[in-house]
Amino acid sequence: xxxxxxxxxxxxxxxxxxxxxxxxxxxxxxxxxxxxxxxxxxxxxxxxxxxxxxxx
Amino acid sequence: xxxxxxxxxxxxxxxxxxxxxxxxxxxxxxxxxxxxxxxxxxxxxxxxxxxxxxxxxxxxxxxxxxxxxxxxxxxxxxxxxxxxxxxxxxxxxxxxxxxxxxxxxxxxxxxxxxxxxxxxxxxxxxxxxxxxxxxxxxxxxxxxxxxxxxxxxxxxxxxxxxxxxxxxxxxxxxxxxxxxxxxxxxxxxxxxxxxxxxxxxxxxxxxxxxxxxxxxxxxxxxxxxxxxxxxxxxxxxxxxxxxxxxxxxxxxxxxxxxxxxxxxxxxxxxxxxxxxxxxxxxxxxxxxxxxxxxxxxxxxxxxxxxxxxxxxxxxxxxxxxxxxxxxxxxxxxxxxxxxxxxxxxxxxxxxxxxxxxxxxxxxxxxxxxxxxxxxxxxxxxxxxxxxxxxxxxxxxxxxxxxxxxxxxxxxxxxxxxxxxxxxxxxxxxxxxxxxxxxxxxxxxxxxxxxxxxxxxxxxxxxxx
Numbered sequence: 001x002x003x004x005x006x007x008x009x010x011x012x013x014x015x016x017x018x019x020x021x022x023x024x025x026x027x028x029x030x031x032x033x034x035x036x037x038x039x040x041x042x043x044x045x046x047x048x049x050x051x052x053x054x055x056x
Numbered sequence: 057x058x059x060x061x062x063x064x065x066x067x068x069x070x071x072x073x074x075x076x077x078x079x080x081x082x083x084x085x086x087x088x089x090x091x092x093x094x095x096x097x098x099x100x101x102x103x104x105x106x107x108x109x110x111x112x113x114x115x116x117x118x119x120x121x122x123x124x125x126x127x128x129x130x131x132x133x134x135x136x137x138x139x140x141x142x143x144x145x146x147x148x149x150x151x152x153x154x155x156x157x158x159x160x161x162x163x164x165x166x167x168x169x170x171x172x173x174x175x176x177x178x179x180x181x182x183x184x185x186x187x188x189x190x191x192x193x194x195x196x197x198x199x200x201x202x203x204x205x206x207x208x209x210x211x212x213x214x215x216x217x218x219x220x221x222x223x224x225x226x227x228x229x230x231x232x233x234x235x236x237x238x239x240x241x242x243x244x245x246x247x248x249x250x251x252x253x254x255x256x257x258x259x260x261x262x263x264x265x266x267x268x269x270x271x272x273x274x275x276x277x278x279x280x281x282x283x284x285x286x287x288x289x290x291x292x293x294x295x296x297x298x299x300x301x302x303x304x305x306x307x308x309x310x311x312x313x314x315x316x317x318x319x320x321x322x323x324x325x326x327x328x329x330x331x332x333x334x335x336x337x338x339x340x341x342x343x344x345x346x347x348x349x350x351x352x353x354x355x356x357x358x359x360x361x362x363x364x365x366x367x368x369x370x371x372x373x374x375x376x377x378x379x380x381x382x383x384x385x386x387x388x389x390x391x392x393x394x395x396x397x398x399x400x401x402x403x404x405x406x407x408x409x410x411x412x413x414x415x416x417x418x419x420x421x422x423x424x425x426x427x428x429x430x431x432x433x434x435x436x437x438x439x440x441x442x443x444x445x446x447x448x449x450x451x452x453x454x455x456x457x458x459x460x461x462x463x464x465x466x467x468x469x470x471x472x473x474x475x476x477x478x479x480x481x482x483x484x485x486x487x488x489x490x491x492x493x494x495x496x497x498x499x500x501x502x503x504x505x506x507x508x509x510x511x512x513x514x515x516x517x518x519x520x
Contacts, residue, residue: 012247016370020251024258034368037251041370044244052240 004051008044015040075315079148085318091325094313099301099326099333100246102182102359102379106428107300108341109357113279114288114429118272124290125338128297129330133323135298135305136314139443141323143450144314151311155442158449159474160463165396167442167478172393174435176411179386180418181425183223186379187215189360189372199356200426208422216419223380224412227387228405238381246332248367248374253340255366259347275346279355292495296429297334299500302436306504308443357426387411433496437485440500441507442478448511458515473518477511 019036022028075084111121147154156164188198191212198208207213226234262268280286304310314322344362348354351365359379363371391408398406418424424431453460463471484506485499 012244016244016247016251017254020254020258020367024254026258030255030258033255034370037248037367037370041244041248041373045240048240048244 001051001054004047008048008051011040011043011047015043075148076150077153080315084316086316086322087318088321088324091314091317091322092328095326095329096242096332098242099329100242100249100337100378101333102185102375102382103178103428103432104249104333104337105341105359105363105375105378106181106185106357106425107432108338109345109359109362110426110429111288111293111338112272112275112342112345113283113355113357115276115280115286116288116293117276118269120288120290120293121339121342124293125297125335128294129334131294131298132301132305132334133327133330136310136326137320137323139447140305140308140310141314141317141320143308143446144311145317145320145322147311147450148315149311150315151309151446154308154311154446157461157464158445159471160469162469163463163471163475166475167439168393168396171439172390172411173414174438175386175390175393176414177418177424177431178435179223179383179390179411179415180421181428181431182379182383182386183216183220183415183419184422184425185359186223186376186383187212187219187360187419188358189363189375189379190219191215192360192364192372197356197358197361198422199358200422202423204423204427205421206423207420212422213420217416220412220416220419223383224387224409224416227384227391227412228408234381234384238385241377241381245374245378246337248370249332249337249340252363252366252371252374253336253343256340256343256347259366260343260350271350272346275349278349278353282355292497295495296433296497299436299440299497300334300432302433302497302500302504303439306436306440306443306500308446309439311446383415387415390415430496433498433500434489437489437496437499437503438482441481441485441503442474444504444506444508445474445477445511448508448515452512453515456512456516458512458519462515473511473514477507477514480510481506 015036019028019033019040023030023033075081116124149157152164155167159167184198191197194211194215196209196211196215198212201207257268260268260271262271299306314325316322317325341359341362344366345355345357348362348365354361359375360372363375365371367374388408388411390411391405393407394410395404395407397410449460449462459465462473463469481503485494485503488494489496489499
């Protein structure tokens with residue numbers, strides 16, 4: 001359960017929020033950011049229902 | 057915003073099937089921190105994609121926006137805390153039951169249908185928002201016609217119809233599934249909103265507050281060179297952000313939620329959600345339009361195109377999900393309100409289908425989503441005044457020596473006093489809004505006060 005929550009957090013903080021910060025700082029280009037964000041989105045919707053269902 | 061508005065339809069369904077006609081027992085009460093979490097995702101909805109860019113399009117300066125939203129949101133939170141929460145904690149009743157005790161069963165039905173119609177327009181705007189994103193992969197964009205009953209392209213209208221039909225069928229068949237999905241999507245949506253804003257800042261190539269102000273002002277100049285000079289100043293922003301959820305706080309719709317609170321501190325519950333949805337999300341969404349204007353010169357606030365440009369497919373998915381998770385419960389609850397119009401023998405989803413048809417028809421006219429700032433104010437101006445009646449009934453009835461919970465006490469199904477106290481201020485408000493061009497949010501508080509005073513006067517006259 002903890003690992004699943006960690007993956008969920010990583011998927012939105014790492015793959016979505018951090019990549020957009022890196023884009024703003026000029027450390028990443030827009031194309032790579034968009035791909036990583038999509039990966040983060042897919043991860044979020046694959047993993048989050050697993051632990052959220054358990055909790056509810 | 058819109059998620060919270062869903063709570064306004066005061067049907068038994070809102071009560072979650074629990075304690076609909078009795079006060080919530082103390083064993084079921086929750087601490088105030090539970091309300092922080094519960095409200096956190098509620099104010100980051102599909103409407104945010106539409107409202108944020110409209111501030112820029114309306115000519116609001118960035119400084120006014122940042123400070124005006126701050127003050128307006130604080131005022132909204134204080135209204136929940138000091139107006140709604142004390143009554144909710146004291147009575148522990150749903151708005152439905154509380155109004156029924158004051159106004160009578162039949163008048164509550166009328167109120168519900170009015171609420172349902174307004175919901176349909178809100179859902180219609182959300183269908184337009186989702187359709188704007190669905191159209192992007194097919195290269196179908198929508199433009200907002202000048203005429204309020206003007207249509208967009210036939211291809212876009214067709215997408216709206218398809219999206220509307222899908223949402224209606226899902227609302228009629230699987231409301232709970234979408235509700236669970238909305239809970240899963242909420243944290244992701246908030247982060248995507250922030251990412252959209254950061255990406256838009258990068259698109260604008262800003263590296264300081266000053267350079268951001270320059271780009272923002274350039275965006276306003278471009279918009280005003282096309283649309284003409286408009287003004288959306290500090291106080292207008294304050295009033296709008298304070299009262300865009302007026303139906304929930306001044307209108308007391310959130311009594312239904314806050315009746316589960318142990319104490320009045322639950323009124324602080326919306327604070328995190330408000331600042332995520334009605335501050336961060338609106339500002340981020342407005343940056344997307346500023347970036348689009350810089351990159352392409354296009355001033356149209358098309359949520360799908362804005363999100364696609366900022367974060368690609370994630371943005372498209374976010375706009376569809378945000379629109380869908382807002383429109384779905386809205387159609388469902390509008391349907392419940394309409395269900396009272398159908399004979400008892402009719403199918404239980406008849407109301408939802410009717411609501412879906414009305415919402416889809418509304419969604420075909422993109423001007424509705426383009427007028428969301430006005431519509432949200434109008435929503436509060438129509439439903440808010442009923443909260444004044446509840447306020448008077450709760451605090452003043454005994455002190456001023458007239459009957460508390462009149463309909464309940466007298467056994468009537470229709471309290472004409474409540475009808476007049478609600479309709480007269482609303483009719484006057486509508487006259488000023490449509491006849492004199494008043495910004496709808498400005499009508500909320502005067503209508504609320506007028507409704508409260510009128511109810512006192514009518515009840516005193518009735519007694520004498």
